[in-house]
Amino acid sequence: MRAPYASDPGLSRGRLVPEEESDFRSCFQRDRDRIIHASAFRRLKHKTQVFVEHEGDNYRTRLTHSIEVAQVARTIAGALGLNQELTEAVALAHDLGHTPFGHTGEDALHALMAPYGGFDHNAQAIRIVTALERHYASFDGLNLTWETLEAIAKHNGPVVGNLPWALAECNDCIDLELHTHASAEAQVAALSDDIAYNNHDLHDGLRAGLFTDADIEPLALVGPAYAEVDQLYPRLDADRRRHEALRRVFGVMVSDVIETSSTLLKQANAGSVEDIRHLGRPVIQFSPGLWVKLKELRAFLFQRMYRAPSVMKTRTEVSRIVEELFPLFMQAPDLLPDRWQGDLHDADDETALARIVCDYIAGMTDRFALLEHKRLTGQENPDVLRATRFL
Structure with missing residues (x-):
């Protein structure tokens, strides 16, 4: 039974380009399906989660992480009476904007893009689904519903202050009401992300030998x-x-999350999804007690996994790949593939060119970034490829 504060596909605010409704799929189901069929979604298979993609078949990639997030999100949404299709769509799309080499690649690209508006992977996900996927005859992007776009943009909470340029560009065309909280479905996707990566980073860290079972048993x-x-x-x-x-x-x-959020939703006494948006606080949360335990776990993973000496060494190595690719394309944009050359005709200043180069590099997989770097510089990257490395 769907709760009154769940997102109702029958009350969707629609799409930027109007389309006929499907006879057998809701609008949110169509959004989910379009995300799954997107090129950017397939590329997540070869993008770093924590371990460089080629280092082992058992480690998570961005794709397997996104699938795990979607599984958790559907479970929680179902238990809370929320719309599972919208929740799943957001969960599957939340990492579409990630660069090669995980957060390390994002940090490098953000620094390079500082003079041109910076880079943010959440905003880049919006750019992908509104502009960069170019397969449909009637529109660029995926022409997702307002609710799905809102959820991707605001799943981590209201977006205030200076907007990332990619998000601002979208919001100029479609007012996503960035100052409010997102739907409960979007909030579920955000916490499902936390649950998934905290769980699988323990799995992968143990498998890689960064720490042992005895090391994590003292954690509350x-x-x-x-x-x-x-x-x-x-x-x-x-x-x-x-x-x-x-x-x-x-x-x-x-x-x-289910128990805590059930209580918060009852206390909110929300009668619609609009009530959730304007409540002024999130309704999907961990309990205070579990949050304390999660902070301890995160501190452990940060020290023993994300900032281990071998990790820091590799961060430097893969940052160099991105740092050397960016100026190469800026100085010689004719090196960009043919399908990107049309965009260059509309690039009337350095900022516009930088954003095209940024889109191209951000879309690369780990392996393609390494191959492009080798092709354009003639350099091998044995330190990245030789042994198990972490980002």
Whole structure:
């Protein structure tokens, strides 16, 4: 049963370019399907989550991460009576704007783009779905519904102050009411992202040997899960013990969001999605107690995984790839592929050119960025390719 504050596809504000409705799919289902079929979504298969894409088949990539986020988001949305299709669409689209090499690539591109308005992967996701996907006869982008665009733009909360240029450009055409909170579905997608990466970064960090089970057992969120498994299965082998413990950690986070958010939604007494938008506070949250435990877990992962010495070394190496590609294309834009040459005709100043180059580099996969760098500079990148590296 859908709650009164859920997003109703029958009340959608529609699309920028009007289209006939489908006979058998809601407008949010069509949005989800268009995202899945987008070129940018497929490229997530070869983009870094934490481990460089080529380093092992068992590590997460941006694509598998997005699928895991969508799975969590559908579960929570269903339990709260929200629209699962809209929630899933936002979850699948939330990382479309990521650069090659994860947040390291984003930091490098943001620094390079500082004179031209900067770079933000959330804003870039909006640019992709409104302009850069060019497959349909009647429009650029995916022509998503207002609700899906709003949710992608504001899933982390209201966007105030100086807007990233890519988001400002979209908002000039479609007022996304950036000063308000997004729908509850968008808020679910945001916390599902937190749940997914906290869980799978533990998995991947353990698999890579950055830390051990004994290292994480003292963590308040993790220790009780291992203790429960040891009590139920005292002679379980190490791999199964780990899996059983971490799936319990995962379940605790999901259950906490559902229970806490159910209470907050009842307190809000919202009768519509508009009530959620103008409530002035998020309604999808972790409990204060779990939030304290999550902060401890995040601090551990930051120190032992994201900022380990081997990680920092590789951050420098892959940053160099982006830092050297950008000026090459700026100085010789004819190096851009043929499909990008048409955009250059409309680039009447350096800022416009920089934004085209930024779009091109941001869309690269890890492997393509390495190949392009080698092709254009003649340099091998053995330090990036040789051993397990982390970003």
